[in-house]
Amino acid sequence: MTKILFSDKLDNCVERWKSAGLTVIGPVQRANISTYAAVEHASEFDFGLVLPDRSIKDLFFPQSEPMLRYTIKKESIDTDECLPPSGPRIIFGARPCDASGMAIDDPLFGWDYKDEYWFQRRNESVIVTIACTKADDFCMCTSLNMAPDSTKGSDILLRPLAGNKGWLVEELTNRGREAFKTIADILQESSDLPAPLAVVEKKFDLDACVAWLQNPENFESRFWKEISMRCIGCASCTYLCPTCHCFDIQDEGDTYTGIRRKNWDSCSFALFTMHTSGHNPRSTQSARWRQRIMHKFNYFPGKFSVNSCSGCGRCSRQCPVDMGITETLQEISTLSL
Amino acid sequence: MKIVARHDEAPGVRTMKLEFQDAADHELFKETYRTGMFGLYGVYGEGESTFCVASPETRKDYIECTFRQSGRVTSALANADIGDLITFRGPYGNRFPIEEFHGKNLLFVSGGIALPPTRSVIWSCLDQRDKFGKVTIVYGARSVADLVYKHELEEWQERSDVDLVLTVDPGGESPDWKNRIGFVPTVLEEAAPSPENCIAVICGPPIMIKFTLISLKKLGFDESNVYTTLENRMKCGLGKCGRCNVGSVYVCKEGPVFTAAEVSLMPASDL
Numbered sequence: 116m117t118k119i120l121f122s123d124k125l126d127n128c129v130e131r132w133k134s135a136g137l138t139v140i141g142p143v144q145r146a147n148i149s150t151y152a153a154v155e156h157a158s159e160f161d162f163g164l165v166l167p168d169r170s171i172k173d174l175f176f177p178q179s180e181p182m183l184r185y186t187i188k189k190e191s192i193d194t195d196e197c198l199p200p201s202g203p204r205i206i207f208g209a210r211p212c213d214a215s216g217m218a219i220d221d222p223l224f225g226w227d228y229k230d231e232y233w234f235q236r237r238n239e240s241v242i243v244t245i246a247c248t249k250a251d252d253f254c255m256c257t258s259l260n261m262a263p264d265s266t267k268g269s270d271i272l273l274r275p276l277a278g279n280k281g282w283l284v285e286e287l288t289n290r291g292r293e294a295f296k297t298i299a300d301i302l303q304e305s306s307d308l309p310a311p312l313a314v315v316e317k318k319f320d321l322d323a324c325v326a327w328l329q330n331p332e333n334f335e336s337r338f339w340k341e342i343s344m345r346c347i348g349c350a351s352c353t354y355l356c357p358t359c360h361c362f363d364i365q366d367e368g369d370t371y372t373g374i375r376r377k378n379w380d381s382c383s384f385a386l387f388t389m390h391t392s393g394h395n396p397r398s399t400q401s402a403r404w405r406q407r408i409m410h411k412f413n414y415f416p417g418k419f420s421v422n423s424c425s426g427c428g429r430c431s432r433q434c435p436v437d438m439g440i441t442e443t444l445q446e447i448s449t450l451s452l
Numbered sequence: 453m454k455i456v457a458r459h460d461e462a463p464g465v466r467t468m469k470l471e472f473q474d475a476a477d478h479e480l481f482k483e484t485y486r487t488g489m490f491g492l493y494g495v496y497g498e499g500e501s502t503f504c505v506a507s508p509e510t511r512k513d514y515i516e517c518t519f520r521q522s523g524r525v526t527s528a529l530a531n532a533d534i535g536d537l538i539t540f541r542g543p544y545g546n547r548f549p550i551e552e553f554h555g556k557n558l559l560f561v562s563g564g565i566a567l568p569p570t571r572s573v574i575w576s577c578l579d580q581r582d583k584f585g586k587v588t589i590v591y592g593a594r595s596v597a598d599l600v601y602k603h604e605l606e607e608w609q610e611r612s613d614v615d616l617v618l619t620v621d622p623g624g625e626s627p628d629w630k631n632r633i634g635f636v637p638t639v640l641e642e643a644a645p646s647p648e649n650c651i652a653v654i655c656g657p658p659i660m661i662k663f664t665l666i667s668l669k670k671l672g673f674d675e676s677n678v679y680t681t682l683e684n685r686m687k688c689g690l691g692k693c694g695r696c697n698v699g700s701v702y703v704c705k706e707g708p709v710f711t712a713a714e715v716s717l718m719p720a721s722d723l
Contacts (some may be wrong), residue, residue: 142697388695410697
């Protein structure tokens with residue numbers, strides 16, 4: 116016998132969590148884009164999506180956020196550090212690839228200097244993940260040694276029952292258990308079996324790709340130029356990626372007051388690495404795409420022992436010119452034969 | 453930090469002397485700062501720029517920085533007056549391990565606006581001169597006007613315990629120029645310092661570094677005895693924002709100081 120959360124009881128849960136002071140967030144459709152956002156009622160959730168267009172990264176590392184406010188006075192400069200708005204949250208209905216993406220970035224934001232912005236939000240969030248029973252052609256979690264029911268980064272894993280009736284509840288962490296205590300009486304015991312998981316076909320041999328990437332001879336391979344010839348450097352792949360974490364720091368304001376902001380940036384942009392002198396270490400789009408692939412599958416794992424990719428496939432799904440990690444690693448798989 | 457002095461080194465190149473406003477910050481700087489480290493200098497409303505701390509680790513009552521006015525932040529810094537406040541974050545990064553250089557001869561090779569990081573090491577060593585052997589400095593710029601720290605170059609030229617070789621690129625000489633004419637790597641090869649028991653510290657634009665490394669190899673220098681500092685674009689200085697990476701190396705955390713042996717392991721075309 117396992118605990119079950121029935122779909123028709125979800126609104127009660129949302130009410131319960133809200134009265135317990137939690138902001139309830141989940142997958143929703145908003146103005147032609149699907150994303151994770153705060154809701155008032157369970158009816159706003161859209162669980163029919165394979166994956167929202169935008170990842171849950173936005174909830175932990177917003178596209179733009181203030182770091183400090185400054186006021187320049189005659190004799191002094193007043194500064195006010197801005198920490199993210201505080202408050203516990205429950206993210207209901209994350210996908211396993213999104214949840215694991217946050218866990219992948221923890222060591223990056225935590226090495227040496229601990230990023231308060233990231234960890235405050237991480238510590239205040241309960242991630243309730245729903246295992247996938249649907250996948251599309253772009254999903255590639257299995258190629259990254261993950262699965263439609265991976266638990267990495269999740270506090271609770273829900274397995275859908277057949278016919279959208281509800282979910283089997285697996286409590287994974289104390290934080291998850293705490294959040295589900297508030298709805299303990301809403302959960303029911305049942306012997307219903309979960310619906311079959313999505314079948315995600317393996318698209319490339321990761322080990323072979325990594326071996327090819329680690330061979331220094333391949334750094335100057337013609338392959339990089341060929342694969343990235345059609346890249347227009349729009350950076351959609353990096354913005355939608357749950358694990359891409361590069362940012363810029365910019366001041367916005369008038370002469371006397373303003374805000375220093377942390378904004379997403381991207382290794383796809385030519386200006387990203389451009390020196391003042393005009394020298395640019397990564398001056399071509401192929402060098403920039405190579406950097407992105409090498410960083411995710413060679414450099415990042417070398418430092419933090421985990422690939423910087425959770426297999427969500429957004430880079431390929433949303434790419435305006437049909438290239439992404441999947442296409443690149445599929446090609447590398449054939450090169451490394 | 454308060455600007456307490458400033459002067460122009462060359463057209464568009466300025467040095468500023470900065471003093472801490474907070475005693476605790478100053479103490480922390482004194483504890484942490486070693487030559488080779490860098491900082492982010494900023495003006496609210498304009499942003500921050502990364503450059504080295506140009507003053508040596510033997511003089512920690514203040515910070516000196518030298519920069520070329522070329523973008524938004526450096527223009528704002530150049531417009532700042534004596535008495536104005538600017539921001540400083542740092543010191544960040546690793547350092548030149550100068551205690552490992554004790555008892556050895558030192559060769560400094562530098563070009564143009566890259567003298568400031570070299571100068572920090574030079575004075576850190578000259579301020580404890582008896583701990584090191586022969587000191588040779590090879591410095592060049594595009595033209596006579598572009599040479600920075602002109603007053604210090606004169607001082608080094610007059611010192612009997614320093615060998616200074618000055619050069620300007622062909623065409624950059626003035627009628628009264630009495631020093632060498634030629635590119636730094638060529639002049640270095642002519643000066644032919646001995647690699648015996650010698651540490652080389654080289655800083656310059658990427659193209660100068662590339663050819664200087666070749667010249668040093670010809671002269672017989674071992675890659676592990678050659679140090680350089682990589683001046684990549686940075687924003688956070690804390691190993692997060694991603695732009696200073698060369699291969700798997702975060703220049704802001706594992707650098708900016710590397711031996712030529714370490715640099716040779718990095719992907720050359722990403723430097």
